[in-house]
Amino acid sequence: MQSLEGAILIDTIIDDILRSAEHVADETEVLAVKSESIGAELKKDKIAIGSKSKSSGIVIRVIKGGKIGVSCTDNLNTWKKCLDAACASATFADPLPWRGLPQPETIDQTPLAYDRRVQTDPTLVTNLIERLKTGSDAYPADITSGSASVMISEHALANTHDLLYTTIGSQIHVSLEMIASQSTGYESDTSWNLDRIEPEKTGEETAFFAHRGEGGKEIKTGTYDVILSPIAISQLLEAAVVPALSGKNVHTGRSLFAGKIGTAVAHEKISLVDEPLDPRGIANCTWDGEGMPVRTNTFIDEGILRSFAYDLRTAYRYGENPTASAVRNGQSGAPSIGTHNLILKGPDMDIFDEKSVFVHDLIGAHTANPMSGDFSVELSSPFFVNDGEFQEPIRAGMISGNIFDILHKIQGCSKKTRTLGSTIVPWVRLSDIAIIGRG
Amino acid sequence: MSGNYRYYDVRRVIGEITQIDVDNGRVEQAGSSFFDKAVVRVLSEKGWGVLSISGDQANFEKLPQELLNEAHAAAHITNIHIPIQETTSHIHPIPAMKENPIDVSLDEKVSILLDIDKSTISPHIVSHRVNYIEKDENVIFFDSLGHSYSYHLCRCGFSVLAVASRGGMVQMGYERDHTISGLNIRHRQDLAREAAERARKLLDAKPAKGGIMQAVLDPELAGVFAHEAVGHASEGDLVKEGNSILKGKINEQIGSPLLTIVDDPSLPQFGFCPVDDEGSETKRTEIIKDGILQSYLHSKETLASVGYGTAGHCRGMAGVEPIVRMSNTFIEKGDANYDEIISECKSGILLKGSRGGQVDPGRGMFQFNAEYGYLIENGECTTMVRDVSLSGEILQTLHMITLIGNDLELHPGYCGKSGQTVPVTDGSPHLLLEHAVVGGCDID
Numbered sequence: 090m091q092s093l094e095g096a097i098l099i100d101t102i103i104d105d106i107l108r109s110a111e112h113v114a115d116e117t118e119v120l121a122v123k124s125e126s127i128g129a130e131l132k133k134d135k136i137a138i139g140s141k142s143k144s145s146g147i148v149i150r151v152i153k154g155g156k157i158g159v160s161c162t163d164n165l166n167t168w169k170k171c172l173d174a175a176c177a178s179a180t181f182a183d184p185l186p187w188r189g190l191p192q193p194e195t196i197d198q199t200p201l202a203y204d205r206r207v208q209t210d211p212t213l214v215t216n217l218i219e220r221l222k223t224g225s226d227a228y229p230a231d232i233t234s235g236s237a238s239v240m241i242s243e244h245a246l247a248n249t250h251d252l253l254y255t256t257i258g259s260q261i262h263v264s265l266e267m268i269a270s271q272s273t274g275y276e277s278d279t280s281w282n283l284d285r286i287e288p289e290k291t292g293e294e295t296a297f298f299a300h301r302g303e304g305g306k307e308i309k310t311g312t313y314d315v316i317l318s319p320i321a322i323s324q325l326l327e328a329a330v331v332p333a334l335s336g337k338n339v340h341t342g343r344s345l346f347a348g349k350i351g352t353a354v355a356h357e358k359i360s361l362v363d364e365p366l367d368p369r370g371i372a373n374c375t376w377d378g379e380g381m382p383v384r385t386n387t388f389i390d391e392g393i394l395r396s397f398a399y400d401l402r403t404a405y406r407y408g409e410n411p412t413a414s415a416v417r418n419g420q421s422g423a424p425s426i427g428t429h430n431l432i433l434k435g436p437d438m439d440i441f442d443e444k445s446v447f448v449h450d451l452i453g454a455h456t457a458n459p460m461s462g463d464f465s466v467e468l469s470s471p472f473f474v475n476d477g478e479f480q481e482p483i484r485a486g487m488i489s490g491n492i493f494d495i496l497h498k499i500q501g502c503s504k505k506t507r508t509l510g511s512t513i514v515p516w517v518r519l520s521d522i523a524i525i526g527r528g
Numbered sequence: 529m530s531g532n533y534r535y536y537d538v539r540r541v542i543g544e545i546t547q548i549d550v551d552n553g554r555v556e557q558a559g560s561s562f563f564d565k566a567v568v569r570v571l572s573e574k575g576w577g578v579l580s581i582s583g584d585q586a587n588f589e590k591l592p593q594e595l596l597n598e599a600h601a602a603a604h605i606t607n608i609h610i611p612i613q614e615t616t617s618h619i620h621p622i623p624a625m626k627e628n629p630i631d632v633s634l635d636e637k638v639s640i641l642l643d644i645d646k647s648t649i650s651p652h653i654v655s656h657r658v659n660y661i662e663k664d665e666n667v668i669f670f671d672s673l674g675h676s677y678s679y680h681l682c683r684c685g686f687s688v689l690a691v692a693s694r695g696g697m698v699q700m701g702y703e704r705d706h707t708i709s710g711l712n713i714r715h716r717q718d719l720a721r722e723a724a725e726r727a728r729k730l731l732d733a734k735p736a737k738g739g740i741m742q743a744v745l746d747p748e749l750a751g752v753f754a755h756e757a758v759g760h761a762s763e764g765d766l767v768k769e770g771n772s773i774l775k776g777k778i779n780e781q782i783g784s785p786l787l788t789i790v791d792d793p794s795l796p797q798f799g800f801c802p803v804d805d806e807g808s809e810t811k812r813t814e815i816i817k818d819g820i821l822q823s824y825l826h827s828k829e830t831l832a833s834v835g836y837g838t839a840g841h842c843r844g845m846a847g848v849e850p851i852v853r854m855s856n857t858f859i860e861k862g863d864a865n866y867d868e869i870i871s872e873c874k875s876g877i878l879l880k881g882s883r884g885g886q887v888d889p890g891r892g893m894f895q896f897n898a899e900y901g902y903l904i905e906n907g908e909c910t911t912m913v914r915d916v917s918l919s920g921e922i923l924q925t926l927h928m929i930t931l932i933g934n935d936l937e938l939h940p941g942y943c944g945k946s947g948q949t950v951p952v953t954d955g956s957p958h959l960l961l962e963h964a965v966v967g968g969c970d971i972d
Contacts, residue, residue: 132769140578143581145582158559162562164582167564171561174560177560181559181635233769272891310738456884457897459700464969465969467895485893
């Protein structure tokens with residue numbers, strides 16, 4: 090396995106921290122991360138910025154008498170200060186019936202999202218940029234900005250119980266923004282595997298939306314059959330449905346799904362499942378953010394709400410079973426509840442065949458009401474579609490409704506899916522959706 | 529150094545973040561974390577090279593030549609000559625804090641926040657949460673032109689969330705306050721009670737009906753309007769890239785003659801920048817004056833290539849290269865009073881509070897969401913409504929402002945762009961908009 094410069098230093102620091110913490114905490118956990126990346130940024134059609142980044146950091150979590158303390162630092166030399174801060178933090182936390190950090194298990198630690206061909210090599214990013222630009226030539230539109238980057242990151246998680254898991258991952262990312270008159274297009278692609286990144290396609294689709302969006306016609310206020318792209322449906326799911334599946338929100342009165350296990354919360358053909366090892370995932374790993382072996386969690390099974398997501402803290406607090414749903418993405422580096430590869434499954438359908446309004450993206454999806462699910466947001470790159478073809482572009486309009494109701498209004502899903510962060514979603518066809526036009 | 533460089537600058541930010549999370553009366557987290565990040569920018573003959581590293585690698589007594597070389601080497605893939613404008617470099621004094629948060633123990637802060645959390649407890653409130661964040665930063669900067677500065681700034685603030693539930697309906701009330709003026713959590717139970725009362729009242733609010741109507745925006749939401757509809761589109765990098773509807777419109781009447789919009793990073797508010805993140809002096813920039821587009825917001829690079837405006841608007845997160853950003857953005861006050869605005873609206877909707885917004889500056893479309901609102905019938909506020917938003921086309925909407933209030937208020941918040949989040953303030957008096965496109969969950 091390739092190893093980043095300084096990985097041995099991290100191993101030593103992890104040992105030092107665990108040893109130092111033996112006398113001050115019941116249990117200790119250390120997450121160490123090291124990454125290197127390079128990138129290129131397009132301004133119009135020229136590369137204006139070349140960048141290189143090297144970062145490392147540690148997150149220390151201590152548990153004493155059921156109280157959890159956490160701290161992080163990006164200067165490895167200051168780990169003692171970080172450990173002191175974690176211990177101080179634990180003194181203020183409310184105790185909970187803690188049942189222990191995970192014991193080591195025999196899990197396959199072969200990296201699942203690492204392409205050894207990915208190196209922080211400038212020629213790799215310039216090649217990605219050229220491929221983006223080649224794809225963008227498919228339609229007449231101007232590049233406003235774009236980027237390509239590659240990153241290699243290494244994670245090591247260790248705890249008091251001699252658990253030590255390590256992994257290395259690669260990530261390739263491209264994005265492009267284009268404009269034709271006042272019509273804009275934006276697309277991006279992310280993968281860990283060089284064979285799966287498709288810059289030409291990203292470029293072509295960006296140019297398509299910019300070019301074909303010109304001269305949009307008004308839409309009348311009314312209800313329509315609507316096709317939401319994976320970008321649009323994943324934004325809505327993440328605004329309200331994903332938070333409602335968090336065990337913490339369920340137990341603290343912040344989830345509309347609380348008390349609804351076993352009841353219908355979606356169309357009878359719709360399922361929502363977290364499959365951490367689905368091969369379409371972009372950052373798969375056999376262990377979660379706390380070292381629990383990952384597992385499939387079925388949240389909604391054919392319309393029926395079956396389960397919620399838990400990390401260790403929330404599961405122990407409320408007497409539930411952990412679901413290996415811990416992720417690390419907050420400012421403090423502490424584990425929090427999330428999903429790995431949340432997959433929306435529904436009945437296969439040729440969703441473009443019938444007349445409908447296609448919505449590629451949404452402006453302001455994050456402004457939806459996360460509790461009630463109500464939303465009203467502006468359409469981005471909307472088109473009338475019929476007979477499997479894009480017809481006229483739509484100039485402007487707002488789509489409104491309730492995200493939880495949308496789960497009942499899904500008529501069908503495309504076979505094809507896209508992976509967007511931690512969601513894997515198809516194009517979906519919805520019935521009876523309100524659109525407010527300006528015509 | 530290998531090859532030639534035309535300019536370099538180095539910015540290191542060393543800091544501590546303290547976070548406290550009180551969730552339903554339980555302290556879930558209370559503690560500090562540490563960061564030390566540096567970014568080295570080198571402008572080569574063709575393009576920028578940017579190196580992001582841990583701050584402890586950037587020895588500021590003697591910047592290691594190899595770091596400059598590494599940043600310069602990153603520019604080898606660039607292929608466009610970038611002119612930059614020389615600017616005045618000056619640092620404004622940091623306003624004194626009434627009570628430095630660092631001087632108050634974590635123990636005491638936790639105790640104050642527990643009291644705030646308790647104030648949300650009332651009928652129908654099923655969940656309540658108080659979050660505190662304090663970011664204490666030491667910033668050190670120097671460049672190849674001989675400018676250097678260092679300063680210490682502490683930003684802190686808190687938010688209160690209250691969730692009300694009744695008969696299967698769930699609604700939330702949210703209040704927040706962030707500042708550079710020192711610890712702001714003492715005696716703030718009023719904000720917690722307001723959040724709880726709003727959540728409760730929203731249980732009885734009607735869903736808003738979407739359509740085209742007259743709309744009154746409260747100062748908080750009108751501030752977000754200024755930020756989303758005008759501020760982003762006036763950012764020099766977007767103008768330079770051809771991704772702004774405001775490109776080529778300098779000296780054109782793009783809005784109501786009542787309208788003046790300003791971005792002022794030198795104002796000692798939450799978006800305060802004593803000096804910008806590439807060493808330029810910060811000062812008030814009038815983006816729109818009396819409805820006429822006057823200026824764009826600039827960095828050294830965008831000022832050189834686009835013109836029309838001032839530099840001093842370039843900001844970056846710790847360890848990341850700075851880009852053109854807003855800071856304290858507001859609509860100047862007019863002369864109408866609140867009662868006149870509501871009365872003049874006659875029939876429409878009053879939109880209050882903000883759940884944020886977004887803009888597509890190239891297309892000229894924006895959207896933002898109010899926390900709640902009231903119907904205006906016969907010139908009076910009547911029924912409370914929920915989940916109401918507003919979207920529009922920048923160039924049309926700015927002409928639709930028919931009254932501007934005399935009650936300017938500023939509200940702190942955060943703004944995201946290109947993966948970077950920076951503290952900002954948005955502000956405005958009450959505004960009356962004609963023919964506004966209002967979104968709600970009901971339509972006729």
